[in-house]
Structures are given as C-alpha cells and as structure tokens.
Amino acid sequence: MSIDEEDELAQLRRRAYSPSADIASDPDALRRLMELEARATPTGPTPERAPAAPEEHLAPTEDEIPDAIPERPRFTLPRLRRSTVIMLGAAALVVATLATLLVVVQRVQTDPLQAGATQIARLAPDPVFEVPSSLTMGITGNVTAFEEFEGFRVISQPSYYDAEGAARCMTVWQPELLDTAGGGGFSYDGEFFMSTCGAGSFPANMTMLLREATPERAQTDFPAGTALQFVYDATNNEIVVFRG
Structure with missing residues (x-):
C-alpha cells in the first residue's frame, strides 16, 4: 500500500470511528474504506516445512510422488473489522429509512395545501x-x-x-x-x-x-x-x- 493510500485510509478511519463519524451517509467513502481495510490486512508468510531427519527406508511423501496432482491453492477473503460491519449496517439502515419516508410522504400529501397540518x-x-x-x-x-x-x-x-x-x-x-x-x-x-x-x-x-x-x-x-x-x-x- 502506498503512502498516499495509507493517508487516505487514516482519514477514512477517522470519519468512521471518531466521535464525529459521518461516513454512514457517504456510501462511496464507505466502500473505499472497505477496500483499503482489506488491502491493509496483514498476511504473514507461509511457514516452510522443516526438513525431516534422514531415516532409512522412509516411505515417499505425497510431494515426492511425481504423478501426484498438486493441491489447489486456497484463497481466504480478508475479514472485515467489526466496526466496518457496524458502519455498513448503519448505512443500509439510512437507505431503508429514506425509502420508507419517501413512500410515507407520498401517501400523506393528499392535498398540497396542508401546511402545518x-x-x-x-x-x-x-x-x-x-x-x-x-x-x-x-x-x-x-x-x-x-x-x-x-x-x-x-x-x-x-x-x-x-x-x-x-x-x-x-x-x-x-x-x-x-x-x-x-x-x-x-x-x-x-x-x-x-x-x-x-x-x-x-x-x-x-x-x-x-x-x-x-x-x-x-x-x-x-x-x-x-x-x-x-x-x-x-x-x-x-x-x-x-x-x-
């Protein structure tokens, strides 16, 4: 991750986790936070297999069988931070509330002259x-x-x-x-x-x-x-x- 992306991630984290968080109302910023969080998730190197002690008449392992089919690599999706999941839920709630309000307002406004009623x-x-x-x-x-x-x-x-x-x-x-x-x-x-x-x-x-x-x-x-x-x-x- 570049320095610019690290600075952007820090800014988005402040918008998401600070007391004045406002990222729930900005879907684009929320998606960008998820993307950078995923890229920032540390992945450690795969530990190498330690060499076995030499023994006589050892049976060949699966790796030593020339005709063995190599195991398919497994890909694991990065886990989202709990706070990110909470922000996603809040954003979905805001969208659902706005949609509900639009339906209710359209039904209530039978007469355009109901000011203050x-x-x-x-x-x-x-x-x-x-x-x-x-x-x-x-x-x-x-x-x-x-x-x-x-x-x-x-x-x-x-x-x-x-x-x-x-x-x-x-x-x-x-x-x-x-x-x-x-x-x-x-x-x-x-x-x-x-x-x-x-x-x-x-x-x-x-x-x-x-x-x-x-x-x-x-x-x-x-x-x-x-x-x-x-x-x-x-x-x-x-x-x-x-x-x-």
Whole structure:
C-alpha cells in the first residue's frame, strides 16, 4: 500500500470511528474504506516445512510422488473489522429509512395545501353503514359511506353538475345530531352539515373549527379550538383527516 493510500485510509478511519463519524451517509467513502481495510490486512508468510531427519527406508511423501496432482491453492477473503460491519449496517439502515419516508410522504400529501397540518386518520369505506335516504335524494347510486370518526360520518357521491363523474362530492355530518323523523326531509342540530365537491385536480374537502359551544365537539374527545379538515382521496378512495 502506498503512502498516499495509507493517508487516505487514516482519514477514512477517522470519519468512521471518531466521535464525529459521518461516513454512514457517504456510501462511496464507505466502500473505499472497505477496500483499503482489506488491502491493509496483514498476511504473514507461509511457514516452510522443516526438513525431516534422514531415516532409512522412509516411505515417499505425497510431494515426492511425481504423478501426484498438486493441491489447489486456497484463497481466504480478508475479514472485515467489526466496526466496518457496524458502519455498513448503519448505512443500509439510512437507505431503508429514506425509502420508507419517501413512500410515507407520498401517501400523506393528499392535498398540497396542508401546511402545518397533521394527518390523524384515514377512513376506509364502510359498506355496512346505512346512509339516510334523505341525504341522497336525486342521486342514483354510486354513493360510498366511510368509517366513523369521532362521531362524524362522511359519504362521497357523484356531482350534480359533472355527468362524467370526474369530480366527486362529499358530505360530512354527525348522525347523533341528524333528525330524519319528519318524512322525506331532515333537520340538523349542529353547525357543520356540509356538502362540497371537487373541481379539476382539487379534491373535495371540508374544514371546521370546534369551538367551546360547537355541538359537534361534544361528540368528540377534542378540546375547544381544534381545527379539522376532511379531504377526499380519490386515488385510494379514502377520507383523510387532518388536524391543524
């Protein structure tokens, strides 16, 4: 190994084993460290066989048989230092974490305008829930109800104004505050009974602020001042709930 390579190995070892080690984030430097570590591994000379004491009528050894097939040389890979193996594992963990974060971020960012908001739930379709007929008057099929969340229910339905069904609508309410006993109509004793539709690439969404006197807040475990947003995720057919 040349002097330059010895200096490079020393520098890489400092990056790998010092308190301020940073080589785990540099795959190229890590591979170079492994290469130089392998070349720096000492290999001692093969001990020569001591001459045997002369004896009469000794049987010929395998080395003295002229037709014997020479034994194939054995090559042993240099053993990696334990610290190098640890650094390799750390680098693999960093790569796996970054890949996982990319997948999670892509799934969380349903709406590009969720600045400062936190995703707290994803509501899947609930085929068991029976949607009140008074909420779907004039709609012919293709209505999806979603799982209950803090007393809220959400349905998505086709838009009245989009015959092709490209932009779906959604309705958010609390069944506890809905009264459908008056024939074909209904009454609602809360503040937030809303239907909203998507437009183009913008998904249907609804935002609310649960104040101290908000009737809907009494059905939840949220404190006064909690802001919620319900967003329809058409790609996964889910309702995403954000808390701001």
